[in-house]
Amino acid sequence: MPHEEVSKGIIEADTISNLPKKLKTKKLAGRKPIEITSSSVPKASHERHAQSQYNLRVRSPKNQGINIEQAAPQSQPLRKRPRIVVETQETQATEESQHIAFNRCNMQAMIRLMNGFPVTPALKDSLKKTPFWHLINAFIEEKVKSDHCRKFDEVVVKIVESYDANTRTFRLGNKHVKLEREYVKLIFGISCENEEINQSYCKKENVQLAVKWKIKGKRLDTSIIKKLLKEKQNSKLEEDMDDIARLLCLFLCRTLFFSTSGTTINWVYVRYMKDLNKIKQFDWAGAICKYLLKSTHVEHKDPKEVKGSSILLLYWLCEHSNIPNQESPDSIPRLLKWNIAKLRKALKDVKQLQQLPDEKVKDGTLEQTIEEKVDSEFEQHEVQQDAGEKDEVNQHEVKNDEFVELVEAQFEVQQDKGEKVEVAEVENVSDSYESQPVSFRRDEVTSPKYNSDSTLEPNTLNGKSLPQEEDECLKKLVDNILDDSKKYAPAMVDELTEERHSISDNLTIKIEYLEKHMEIEKQSNKDALAMIDELRKEKDSITNDMSTKIERLENEKK
Structure with a gap:
């Protein structure tokens, strides 16, 4: 068996290790002898089988296998890997080793x-x-x-x-x-x-x-x-x-x-x-x-x-x-x-x-650069805005849910008594919640059960269809909101008027203060000019006196 494998030019690692010493240096069909080292081969290499012409490439400087390109017959063409593939594999190998x-x-x-x-x-x-x-x-x-x-x-x-x-x-x-x-x-x-x-x-x-x-x-x-x-x-x-x-x-x-x-x-x-x-x-x-x-x-x-x-x-x-x-x-x-x-x-x-x-x-x-500061401030503003909107939405949802629960409870009480449900009762509930806008959904309101003794028809409120009742209820809510706005509008106008008068008074005081300062500055400027004139006159007077004295002394000297 070893002789047949040698003639084919294919030698496996485990076969090499089992060859007799005489065959390790034997010439192969006119070729140069194959140098085989006696270094130990890892167990994984023994289990690896040569499935293609690339499986037996040299894997380390110690020649732990035989290069198939050297051992293959000359008549067998050798397929080369593309350069890009080789470079990619080398790069990946470098990264893996790191x-x-x-x-x-x-x-x-x-x-x-x-x-x-x-x-x-x-x-x-x-x-x-x-x-x-x-x-x-x-x-x-x-x-x-x-x-x-x-x-x-x-x-x-x-x-x-x-x-x-x-x-x-x-x-x-x-x-x-x-x-x-x-x-x-x-x-x-x-x-x-x-x-x-x-x-x-x-x-x-x-x-x-x-x-x-x-x-x-x-x-x-x-x-x-x-x-x-x-x-x-x-x-x-x-x-x-x-x-x-x-x-x-x-x-x-x-x-x-x-x-x-x-x-x-x-x-x-x-x-x-x-x-x-x-x-x-x-x-x-x-x-x-x-x-x-x-x-x-x-x-x-x-x-x-x-x-x-x-x-x-x-x-x-x-x-x-x-x-x-x-x-x-x-x-x-x-x-x-x-x-x-x-x-x-x-x-x-x-x-x-x-x-x-x-x-x-x-x-x-x-x-931080200017761009980083702007980006950071914008992000903080966005976060605060989102948090504020979220709190407002949550608060609004809570009030809506409470309102719907109260309406449902009111309906259940009335249907248990077999009485009519008046729209006015719904209005009273809305007033207790500061006229907050409510998203009225049909599936959220439990309609009264049909009672043969009641004057209401099935799926109706106060003898009207449920969509009509919803529309009327919403209209009432809108009217309440408008009434409230009319009620508080005069107070808001008075408040704004007072604020405007206050601002106007403050501006008047500031203007008067500035005018006084300007007058003081003008007066100080006038006083300064008068002093300069007096000093000039005094200087001229002294100069004249000095010249007169000098002339008199010169005359006396003569």
């Missing part, structure tokens, strides 16, 4: 997830409730470019190695620079308040969303998040839109904010996603900064073990240095301003960041 060595913090995962993801206006409304809306919207609008945000771990290592544990700062040249929560907010575009997030361990049993989403595993990983997103992405329900917003935020937490070398996320962050209306109250920027700095402080001598948003360090270095140039200076969030691939090239010959010249390091702290 992820094995370092934590999995990256932005490529979110780019791939949002590519083709259906985003409806309802989903955008849900996402705007979260602190990460600006960042997620940048992914939705494809502003985050894959080749601009690729993380390079050699740059991360240089930044982590520049950490000074004594001062808890980073050494850039001769300067000590801090990483603070405000920088996280500006770089990632996070809008949040200051309530602290407790990042201690949390059990799955204490998380309501885990029960709601029917998560069976002990941990929440990215595969489960993607599965849930796929199930809900075509839904039109408001609750499902909120769930998608929660899941996208959790995906960012796992891949970007609180990354580790694994694929799971702590349940504590899931717990904070429960109420989207309160999620902005918590200090997410502070939690991201604290998580990264705590790990850096412990592992700065072994950068591969650092957890958290390591890619944040690259953008932070761009903001605090003049090394790369900005791609788009006015972008929000700030990570869109930079191409961190250029940062890698610029630092290629710099072994330590302490070697940076002082002119390459910026002084001072990061401050």
